[in-house]
Amino acid sequence: MRIDRIKLADFRNYAAQEVYFDPVCNVICGENAQGKTNLLEAMVCLSTGKSHRTRSDRELIRFSQQGFQLEGGIYARNRAFTSRIEVGYGRKKRITVNEVPAKAASDLSAVLNTVFFCPEDLQLIKDGAAARRRFIDISLCQLRPRYAAALAEYQRLHEHKTRILRDCADRPDLIATLPDFNLRMAETGAVLIHYRARFVRMLASCAAAAHKECSGGREELDLQYKTVKTVSDPFGDHKLLVVQLLEHQRQHHYAEVSSRQCLSGPHKDDIEVLLDGLSARSFASQGQTRTAALSLKLAAREIHREIIGEYPVLLLDDVLSELDPKRQEYVLNRIGDGQVFITCCEEDRLHALLQGSVYRVKNGIVTQ
Amino acid sequence: METITITTEYIQLQDLMKLASMVSTGGEAKQLIQDGQVLVNGEPCLQRGRKLRPGDAVSYQNRTCTPAYAD
Numbered sequence: 001m002r003i004d005r006i007k008l009a010d011f012r013n014y015a016a017q018e019v020y021f022d023p024v025c026n027v028i029c030g031e032n033a034q035g036k037t038n039l040l041e042a043m044v045c046l047s048t049g050k051s052h053r054t055r056s057d058r059e060l061i062r063f064s065q066q067g068f069q070l071e072g073g074i075y076a077r078n079r080a081f082t083s084r085i086e087v088g089y090g091r092k093k094r095i096t097v098n099e100v101p102a103k104a105a106s107d108l109s110a111v112l113n114t115v116f117f118c119p120e121d122l123q124l125i126k127d128g129a130a131a132r133r134r135f136i137d138i139s140l141c142q143l144r145p146r147y148a149a150a151l152a153e154y155q156r157l158h159e160h161k162t163r164i165l166r167d168c169a170d171r172p173d174l175i176a177t178l179p180d181f182n183l184r185m186a187e188t189g190a191v192l193i194h195y196r197a198r199f200v201r202m203l204a205s206c207a208a209a210a211h212k213e214c215s216g217g218r219e220e221l222d223l224q225y226k227t228v229k230t231v232s233d234p235f236g237d238h239k240l241l242v243v244q245l246l247e248h249q250r251q252h253h254y255a256e257v258s259s260r261q262c263l264s265g266p267h268k269d270d271i272e273v274l275l276d277g278l279s280a281r282s283f284a285s286q287g288q289t290r291t292a293a294l295s296l297k298l299a300a301r302e303i304h305r306e307i308i309g310e311y312p313v314l315l316l317d318d319v320l321s322e323l324d325p326k327r328q329e330y331v332l333n334r335i336g337d338g339q340v341f342i343t344c345c346e347e348d349r350l351h352a353l354l355q356g357s358v359y360r361v362k363n364g365i366v367t368q
Numbered sequence: 369m370e371t372i373t374i375t376t377e378y379i380q381l382q383d384l385m386k387l388a389s390m391v392s393t394g395g396e397a398k399q400l401i402q403d404g405q406v407l408v409n410g411e412p413c414l415q416r417g418r419k420l421r422p423g424d425a426v427s428y429q430n431r432t433c434t435p436a437y438a439d
Contacts, residue, residue: 143375144375144438145375145376145377146375146376146377146437149376149377194437195439198439
């Protein structure tokens with residue numbers, strides 16, 4: 001799959017811009033704060049329906065404007081698609097694919113899949129569990145619409161339950177509704193665990209191979225999925241998972257009410273990264289964690305290809321400048337098939353090395 | 369019994385028949401379902417938009433299919 005064309009109107013610092021891209025390699029260069037990342041962010045939006053860097057769509061609107069429009073010309077599954085997102089102008093957010101209104105953001109990911117890689121991702125291993133959950137959520141939401149639906153419902157339930165627990169001192173009557181929330185959270189939570197366990201297993205085998213190659217065969221990488229304690233087997237039957245999740249909620253009921261926090265459920269999941277059997281988070285060196293993060297990201301790309309049958313669009317945001325020459329070469333060799341977008345600064349000579357179409361970004365204007 | 373893998377929460381009867389290649393067009397599925405020739409869980413089903421989840425079985429002629437969630 002590839003992005004042939006993108007059109008932005010009042011998105012971030014772009015007023016009105018239409019760009020046509022190369023089917024293989026695109027190098028986007030420009031000085032700092034000119035809009036390189038914003039261009040990649042627009043592509044992520046077209047595949048997931050939201051931005052990876054903000055919580056609110058309003059932040060994506062150009063300053064002092066009422067709304068933004070994004071349009072992408074995408075070639076996938078051997079045909080052309082046009083995806084469009086419109087936010088603001090005093091209306092509800094509108095998403096269309098080939099002029100047909102989309103019911104959910106997952107309709108966008110049925111057309112376009114992206115794997116986005118930015119310098120912060122190199123901290124994936126050292127960061128808290130939330131960063132690793134976000135990493136698997138982004139991939140799984142694109143690959144499994146049922147997961148995306150369950151995650152959206154779970155997050156909404158989690159928010160409501162937190163609100164109930166927080167306000168239950170003033171409104172003791174709210175506590176009576178808690179069992180209903182608990183049951184539905186266990187049901188959707190079980191769906192999340194089902195997919196996460198399988199995804200981590202796939203990721204582990206792909207990442208181990210990538211890591212072995214990148215570290216010159218010296219290190220073994222392994223991943224372990226950590227979920228709610230009472231779950232005996234995350235690959236187990238859905239009904240059994242629900243029972244076990246309810247059991248954990250029951251045990252933590254008093255703790256939840258007294259601490260006024262939602263303590264039980266898969267929103268606390270983690271993936272533990274092991275290097276040669278040791279926890280990478282505690283013991284790995286700076287270089288090792290970077291290599292491991294790199295392996296995870298490239299493994300995600302392989303999984304997309306295995307499931308969808310096409311390589312997703314790879315977006316590399318300023319990553320190469322953060323890597324040493326050996327790892328740079330490794331990433332570049334791995335790109336192979338599929339379309340790639342790379343951003344870099346004007347000064348470095350990377351774009352000479354890459355042999356792709358070069359685009360220059362200056363103050364929200366793209367020139368070829 | 370054949371297993372048809374789906375990635376969504378449920379699949380509609382007419383869509384499952386197409387996905388399983390029981391019919392070649394949606395119109396064909398509509399006709400057959402309205403004629404009562406398609407069985408869901410052993411009984412004729414006239415709703416072509418019937419939501420099917422794992423555990424439901426669709427029979428037409430000598431084929432029986434059931435949806436299953438993808439891993």
